[in-house]
Amino acid sequence: TSKRFEKGNGGCPSIQCETNQDVLCQSCASGVVTAAHRVAQRAAEPCLFGKGGTCCRNCNMGPCQIIEGVDQMIGVCGADAATVAARNFARIVAGGSSAHMDHGRGMALAFLATARGETPYEIKDAAKLRATAQRLGIDPADKATTDLAIEVGTLLVNQFGQQEGGLALMKRAPKARQEVWAKLGVAPRGIDREVVELMHRTHMGVDQDAANLLFQAARCALADGWGASMIATELSDVMFGTPVPIRTKVNIGVLKEDEVNVTVHGHEPVVAEALAMAANDPEIVAEAKKVGAKGVNLAGVCCTGNEILMRRGLPIAGSFVQQEVVLATGAVEAMVVDVQCIMQGVSPAAGQFHTRLVTTSEKAKIPGARHIAFDEHRALDSAKEILRQAIAAYPERGKHYIPVHQMDVVAGFSHETITYMLGGRFRGSYKPLNDNIANGRIRGVAAIVGCDNYRVLEEVHIELAKELIANDVLVLVTGCAATGMGRAGLLTPEALSMAGDGLKEVLEAVGCPPVLHMGSCVDNSRILIAATEMVLTGGLGNDISDLPAVGCAPQWMSEKAVAIGQYFVSSGASVIFGPSFPTTGSKVVTDYCFREMENLYGAHWDVAQTSNEFANKMLDHINAKRKALGLDK
């Protein structure tokens, strides 16, 4: 249930979920400081100018606080609130996009190395490799898998440094959408180029036209969604296997009393996949047994967790807000991190226990952590070295507490799985889904994505999902929102008992939960593909902007969320953010995002706070789209 963050019994915090509170109230957790504590300690609200996007520190004549409409409160250089808010928004998009771009590049390079036989990974989904090759204009006929993989990998690696010519995977979008991008001049030319140009244009004294800045922000975000993120998802699937429905568990109770607990945290699947391979290696199992454990228990945190949950069915111990709480159990031998969403607070939290905090990427080191550089060329050796750290820690486990809380989930809803499960007798088609939307059994589709955040007082994701499924809306989830839904039991077919009659009837027949887990943050690209397939199947308009579909990120925290939101809006899907939107200090820019973008892209941004407000806005949006399609009188 939703709870206001407050001091609970004995000074332990009452935060967002029962499990967190349970763990933090145990004596072993006393002294562990989490983000929840730090939110409470910071009495003041977040900085008003920072929050509204009108504080500029892009040069050393500032920082300048700007107030829209107050002549004296412009920047020393003369920049007004609209310029500064657009510039700051654009820089958030650049930051978020660059995270996915570096992730995508890393995956593409690892894929190429694998294709050349230089890593212990393999090409697990040769059929998807062939389909991907075809989409890229490569004829797979008569080509050996490795040759084809080298050709595909080379083409996609080159997309990052490309200067001209457009992105190969954007050709997958509906024709009408490609025309919108061409008309507006926002089709990316290469992947990295768009971030660099955006950073240049937001430098002091360059682009001072808010609308012009926001066009480049859109182009950069599209290079993320239809470029880097889609490359990351597609190549990870080809290499590690395309997700299929899989039953597993989430929440801190997945830690095990009699095994060496290793949590993998961050985003990139290459480290976690190698750890999963090494954890079952007889040599490692024997070493674990030697110290009195039954074996190694690998569990995820954040999106690395979502990657291995989707493809291997490994459990997730916690979402973003639980990363320090997982450590507060005192039952984790090692937390292995790669990149993104790793709070620096995990270091002192791990330091209270025997827990080894291990960084693996040269891009992300943390004071107090041990660094074991992960090299995919010798992935198994690197993974074993990391696991040996954890095994050595097991005999040192002291006072600890593993909560009982864990929940069954069914995950693995890649675009391919959705096609297969909802395809009915048309397996391989979205037609039955489209038909059920047209006949009103399913009212529409809503994506609830993104982070969880201690600044948000209500577990909006969960209450919102319940409201939407009760109204016959199919819900797609990714990232930490998905983990939260899992904790609440919404990712099982049994949750259909909370769905409306129409949705229940359609999904019961195929054994699908009403909330479909589609993966990690980069896997939001799966939602772009699903939306595209719905359009291409026919019956629901000619473009993504015609679909009775809407997205939201009610507890967004990271810059990546803004990049994702912007690529959805630029692709024709409206997005509602909560609890705040980063440009509200400028009415000009906020109006542009909330209204003018609708004229340009057929989709817009919006903001809401409570689950009720989100639900009303999302249902209104879906109903309006249905009406425009002539589905409802």
Ligand code: SF4
């Ligand atoms: Fe101030 Fe202009 Fe410098 Fe920004 S760029 S800090 S608004 S003087």
Ligand code: MSK
């Ligand atoms: S991990 S970006 S907190 S979803 Fe992808 Fe979770 Fe948000 Fe990080």
